[in-house]
Amino acid sequence: MLFSSLLRQPVLVTLGRYARLTILLATVAGALPGCSDDDETESAPTAPDRITVPQAGLHPEGIQYDEVNKRFLVSSRTQGKIGSVKDDSTYTQFADEPRLISTIGLNLDASRNRLLVAVSDNGANAARTTAATLRKLAALAIFNSTSGALQNYIDLGNLRPNQAHFANDIAVDAQGNIYITDSLSPIIYKVDALGVASVFLENNQLSGGTGFGLNGIVFHPDGYLLVAKANDGSLFKVPVATPASFTKVTTPAGLNLTGADGLLLLNPQTLLLVSGSQTTVLRLSSTDAWATTNSTGSFATGAVSPTTITRRNTSDAYVLYPFQSTSPRFAIVKAKF
Template sequence: MLFSFITSPTGPARRPNVIRLTALAAGLLGLLPGCSKDDEPTTPTVPNPSRISVPQAAFHPEGIQYDEANKRFIVSSRTKGVVSTVRDDSTFAQLADDPRLISTIGVNLDAGRNRVLVAVSDNGANTTRTSATTLRKRAALAIFNNTSGALLNYVDLGGLRPALNHFANDIAVDAAGNAYVTDSNAPIIYKVDPQGVASVFLENAQFDAGTAFGLNGIVYHPDGYLIVAKANTGTLYKVPIANPASFTAVTNATGLTLTGADGLLLTDPQTLLLVSGSQSTVYRLSSTDAWANVRSTGTFATGAVSPTTITKRGSDAYVLYPYTATSPRFKIVKVSF
């Protein structure tokens, strides 16, 4: 089509001009770099793309939420300690930061209150912000305005049990606006009320994992309880909000091994998606008896990409692939069963 517009003073372009232009085009194409595994196109060609590849080197995101109102994903970062956004065309922008954010881990978008809640920890991944006083001691909840990124509150959690090691990991928010935060290094679930007052919601030796990662993913069920995953054993717990001490272990009816359990997503009252990073798998779990028992109804293999957490977008679910702490990019991938 391009050549049809090329003319000479006496008529259509002569064949030698076409040959020269063809050779020039071939030469320019030869200068274009080939696509490699870590140099993938970032602009999607369809709505709700199957994957979004984000060229952010050594960002190592851990948590993810989809912000429907603003058509963007919200992600955390172990290595940078910031909160950022990603759009479908891979456009990347920083939403929030604070010097106390050493590593940002779990993220919860409380859309009705226009808040972004972020779990803050320090396991040494952010080499520019870690310190001897915060390493394995920092556990906090940072709360930001979702529109402006302004810090609304910063709540210390580790100080409630200063003698223990800490790693604030994931967050659930109930209908009243109370936040519940798991600690992977201490056998604790914290509660932070809407006014920012922190307390130990539940502490129990069953949650202790020694030097391994313990409590991890957490979700709020609309019937008034939490579902919590323990990573080192793959155990799921049902924790009633009104009486947390009466928590019970969910029986795995199919004998499925869920070790490495990380992010949880409740897609409806009977269906839970669970990301197992160590197994490179997203499990679809179902319960018909209010989460006394659970069975597997599907799996999605991610490959060796260190999947962490998962978020709902309309009727779809997207899982986060951080790869490693030094990777040149990360991905957000639609899950299919």
């Protein structure tokens, strides 16, 4: 007999064994999900809209969200060290090493348990800069993303020793190859899974002239890189298999991407681009595999010197506000379009 049939027999409620059965049924019904008024489902903590971190003069440039450990990882132009930030604004040092003069872009390659760090020297870290490294250093540091132990340090600038260098941002493809942009030379470097470095692409179209050129970079799952150039706002599509066949993404008249810094690929058709000079995060979309793009939204940051952006959960994106190099704080803010 079905429970619902028994429960429609009110005359039996007070009769012998049926009374005991009715009590048992009521007890079972109360234990079923959704049957008790006292049933409460514990919800996940809400991600904060803003985290203000009281760390003086840190001037972070790169940021990644570590989903497993529920923390942000941030770099530092002025101190070189890598730090972690919790939602309660607590900052702790995650990793440091004397060769970390200025740490710029970060990439948390969680599946391979490594944190990738672009290392440069533009004179912002007075304690560590030297004549031998100033505007000449481009390096990749690889840390264990659990322990913070240094696993490898790879000098990239030595591939072109007579040029100026500034390693800026990092992307990783499906095979674990690492790509690093150089803002002072028209170069994208590649470091393979064995740690062997090479010049992946070098072309004068990627030059920033006397300013910053290449900046943000992301890997698209269809097998190409999207790369931004800060000085003129160019966006390039670079096939991983044939980098020399790179093309410029066409943008409509009136869409200004100058000052392009960090990039975040939200999904195959949606790219977030931080423009520091425009104090704006632009949401770009493409329906033709990034032959062309258009803007579908923007988020104004204000005069906070925004640099880059990271994903948290499946859809939230957080922008890094470094303020100035002497600021008593920095902030991590959810972008809302």
